[in-house]
Amino acid sequence: MAEPVSMPHNQRPAGCPFRPGPDLVDLHRDPVLHRVPVPNSQLGVVDAVLVTRDADARAVLSDPRYEVGFAFDPDRAGPRSVMNQPGVLLNYDGDEHLRYRRMQGGAFTMKRIRSLSGVIEKIVDEHLDAVQSAGPGVDLIPTFAEPLPLIVICELLGAPQEDRAEILARSSVASSVDTTLEVQQDNFAAMTDYMAGLVAAHRREPGDNILGDLVRRHGAELSDDELIGMGLDVLVAGHGTLSGMIGTSVLALLTHPDQLAVLRDDESASGSAVEELLRWLAVAPPLIRRANADLVLDEQRVDAGEYVVVSTLMANQGVALTPPADELDLRRKPLPHLAFGYGKHQCVGQQLARLELRLALTGLLRRFPDLRLAVPFEDVEYRTESLVFGVRSLPVAW
Numbered sequence: 001m002a003e004p005v006s007m008p009h010n011q012r013p014a015g016c017p018f019r020p021g022p023d024l025v026d027l028h029r030d031p032v033l034h035r036v037p038v039p040n041s042q043l044g045v046v047d048a049v050l051v052t053r054d055a056d057a058r059a060v061l062s063d064p065r066y067e068v069g070f071a072f073d074p075d076r077a078g079p080r081s082v083m084n085q086p087g088v089l090l091n092y093d094g095d096e097h098l099r100y101r102r103m104q105g106g107a108f109t110m111k112r113i114r115s116l117s118g119v120i121e122k123i124v125d126e127h128l129d130a131v132q133s134a135g136p137g138v139d140l141i142p143t144f145a146e147p148l149p150l151i152v153i154c155e156l157l158g159a160p161q162e163d164r165a166e167i168l169a170r171s172s173v174a175s176s177v178d179t180t181l182e183v184q185q186d187n188f189a190a191m192t193d194y195m196a197g198l199v200a201a202h203r204r205e206p207g208d209n210i211l212g213d214l215v216r217r218h219g220a221e222l223s224d225d226e227l228i229g230m231g232l233d234v235l236v237a238g239h240g241t242l243s244g245m246i247g248t249s250v251l252a253l254l255t256h257p258d259q260l261a262v263l264r265d266d267e268s269a270s271g272s273a274v275e276e277l278l279r280w281l282a283v284a285p286p287l288i289r290r291a292n293a294d295l296v297l298d299e300q301r302v303d304a305g306e307y308v309v310v311s312t313l314m315a316n317q318g319v320a321l322t323p324p325a326d327e328l329d330l331r332r333k334p335l336p337h338l339a340f341g342y343g344k345h346q347c348v349g350q351q352l353a354r355l356e357l358r359l360a361l362t363g364l365l366r367r368f369p370d371l372r373l374a375v376p377f378e379d380v381e382y383r384t385e386s387l388v389f390g391v392r393s394l395p396v397a398w
């Protein structure tokens with residue numbers, strides 16, 4: 001039996017980025033639920049019950065007794081941090097969560113998302129022009145995978161495009177597990193200041209975007225502080241995840257040419273192809289909860305106050321699933337997956353994420369049907385400091 005792994009960094013072994021590491025697979029095969037150390041930017045390192053099986057993951061994520069807002073206290077003294085910022089959805093459980101979620105979810109309407117489709121296609125095209133002019137050898141991360149979601153976030157918040165560099169820097173620090181608490185606090189203070197400016201601008205004149213919609217529809221019942229929290233949700237949750245998914249999806253396709261051909265040769269397969277990539281890559285960090293009572297999970301005891309951590313990567317690629325789920329297969333009928341979480345906290349931006357991914361990947365392969373890696377696979381660098389799995393640098397040629 002392998003020693004407990006530390007999450008999330010040891011989920012994927014170095015040099016083999018797509019599969020859960022052998023120690024994690026061992027823990028998954030073991031019927032006993034193990035406790036593993038989990039580094040957390042706010043809590044330090046905590047021990048948590050590791051959940052890797054799909055059924056256990058769904059049981060935890062749909063049971064309100066496994067709480068997510070355990071660290072949140074709006075009256076907590078000290079500087080603003082994610083632990084005392086109102087309006088951030090993952091700070092709330094139960095009815096309070098439902099109230100904010102209805103408002104925020106209501107702003108992510110299909111109409112709003114569809115209206116972004118043309119904007120996204122245009123951004124994809126412009127960035128592919130720049131990639132083409134830069135020529136073979138260009139790094140696809142700073143030229144394509146990062147700016148695309150950033151520009152969309154600016155659109156969602158009504159933020160000036162010139163602020164992209166600041167948003168990128170802030171959201172990267174927020175997702176980093178490689179910083180001190182002071183750095184996180186300074187970064188959070190700067191993000192809240194920035195968002196306060198946007199909220200004030202929308203209070204004066206609500207824009208035609210998601211933050212503007214929230215002010216128009218719910219401005220009277222929400223404080224500035226709550227609106228700031230909701231804006232921060234979009235800024236932090238919508239960037240690293242998507243840039244991570246775009247970069248790792250391209251790498252997965254380039255290293256599986258038969259799969260790349262499926263998407264390149266039949267764009268009508270793009271919906272199910274993106275679903276399979278989301279499932280197989282599972283870029284989001286392991287999801288953490290805390291039991292608020294003595295509970296039983298998979299016939300084993302979880303004590304009140306214990307943390308639980310769900311590896312969506314391992315659950316999505318679970319070795320016991322049928323058909324075999326550890327292979328990437330873009331032709332398959334989409335398998336249910338946990339890439340966007342499950343239950344009441346399931347990702348509020350998932351339809352937008354699917355649209356961005358579909359347009360980014362089909363646009364890329366239409367422009368560069370012979371796309372290939374410009375460096376050996378072993379030399380590809382990963383975002384090892386980030387909570388969200390991603391590629392740091394991806395030089396390509398065609």
Ligand code: HEM
Binds near residue numbers: 342348
């Ligand atoms: C491929 C891209 C994305 C992935 C893989 C992803 C993944 C996730 C996951 C796993 C959760 C659940 C967290 C938990 O239960 O602890 C979540 C929640 C959330 N996501 Fe996403 N996400 C993506 C894109 C986005 C985008 C584009 C936005 C907004 C612009 C967004 C906003 C949110 C918010 C606000 C929540 C909290 C929902 C709640 O607590 O009710 N995400 N996301």
